Amino acid sequence: MSDSPAPANAGAAVIIVAAGRGRRAGGELPKQWRDLGGRKVLARTLDAFAGLGPICLVLHPDEIGRYPEIEAAADLVVPGGAERALSVRAGLEALADRPPARVLIHDAARPLVPRGVIEAVITALDHNLAAAPGLAVTDALWRVADGAVVDAPSREGLARAQTPQGFDFAAILAAHRAHDGPPAADDVAVARAAGLAVAVVAGHENNVKITGPEDFSRAERILGCDMDVRTGNGFDVHAFEPGESLWLCGVEIAHDRGLKGHSDADVGMHALTDAIYGAMAHGDIGQHFPPSDPQWKGARSEVFLSHAADLARVEGFAITHCDVTLICERPKIGPHAEKMRAELARIMQIEPGRVSVKATTSERLGFPGREEGIAAIATATLVKA
The missing domain is CATH 3.30.1330.50 (2-C-methyl-D-erythritol 2,4-cyclodiphosphate synthase)
Incomplete structure (x- = not known):
């Protein structure tokens, strides 16, 4: 495992995780293949990272070759696994033969990530082994049971996690190879389980994750599609x-x-x-x-x-x-x-x-x-x- 951050201006590879089924978003197609403002969600996600470094696209095995014009925007296309962590691991292993100094791991379901957020993560890797964007929690929080509020935990110090999450490549590859606990929510969880400190940079409200049908409407409003x-x-x-x-x-x-x-x-x-x-x-x-x-x-x-x-x-x-x-x-x-x-x-x-x-x-x-x-x-x- 690397014990120091990648040097300033080192190249960054990108892993786009797009192997999920995304059925909660509704529709006949997984969310990454649905239209958003006249273009596929995944095409917009790939565009957000154009020119930053080699892109490894992780797809469901059944969908490789389905949209060759979209796959053409990636440098590598590899089959993913049954869980997100397995898909990320597949992308990391595909890059391991020619390992980059650092890597960004991003969910395909966040097609509107601002370039400024991506660049902030890359910059944070100049001095950290791991960095990720987050947004402060501003609403009050409740813990609910049986339809009633049972507690109101403090929101002090809490943040909403976003991607891309950036890492020293060797460090995150070793962390994924060593991870044997329950399925991790994201790569920050894998990194922390391996003892890596994760710096937090400012996220953005437009970096919405498309999960349910209402998220498509929100993303279209951000794009201006409802004009x-x-x-x-x-x-x-x-x-x-x-x-x-x-x-x-x-x-x-x-x-x-x-x-x-x-x-x-x-x-x-x-x-x-x-x-x-x-x-x-x-x-x-x-x-x-x-x-x-x-x-x-x-x-x-x-x-x-x-x-x-x-x-x-x-x-x-x-x-x-x-x-x-x-x-x-x-x-x-x-x-x-x-x-x-x-x-x-x-x-x-x-x-x-x-x-x-x-x-x-x-x-x-x-x-x-x-x-x-x-x-x-x-x-x-x-x-x-």
Whole structure:
């Protein structure tokens, strides 16, 4: 057994334990093979450890080869045992021919472990033979018998155990080989039975272990899978008319003609306004500001866009991104694009970095190509958490 910690910056192998049946989580498949936000739980777990060192994946013997695209993320795939400790032992023995200085052992059922937690465990191994993440117990504790509280033990000094649990490789391999007691709850228990001191680093609430059906819902909330994401598009066209300037995306541009419309005919802002309304399934500008109503004659289109953005906020949506494409031969949009972005962002009360304005021609085809008018296409993305 090693009697000193691995040197700083020594490599760390990773053992992902995924051989269990996980039936308490419900569903027809073991939990590690179920979908979580459109990806397999195990695929997300493997991603969390990418680039840290060689990965040894421990699977149930019947499932090896079932998902080769997921297994490809591991360097070794070995069959596990009937108990967790036996699966860990199988992974350790598979690494023993070319032993790493240290090893991280992680449950596949914790797919959302933050990288910071992993790195904290690795750093703790610079000065310790064993380290693991834990969270302080903050709720009161009860001991219950026959449906009644019989004691309220102190929570002082208690922590909720998490993984990955990290170890000097030789030390934890020797501990597993020597362990002959009752099944251990985790590898920290095996280490302590062998006399190893285990340092504790800060865990994270997002490092949830998927055990029951409700844990999938919690993990999806952490991933943001319960967000309401909407996308709307808008299209508008305005013809040229005699004039000396025109409005595009909130910016007045000198031109030899103006744009014809009931309002200021800002074709770009109209398309964007319709995109926001569309994302919320709230119709279009014409329904909110009828052209038959004389009060909107010559109105600045800022009124329309501001209304759409305010309505989105009232309904709990954030405008996370919008993109406007102006289709015309002239005027040239490039010199004005940044000012347009800033003006649209001001009106919608969002960051300019969330606004795109660009232009294209129609290669002299159609009414824009004949310079009869300007068209605009816009897309808006709204998110309600």
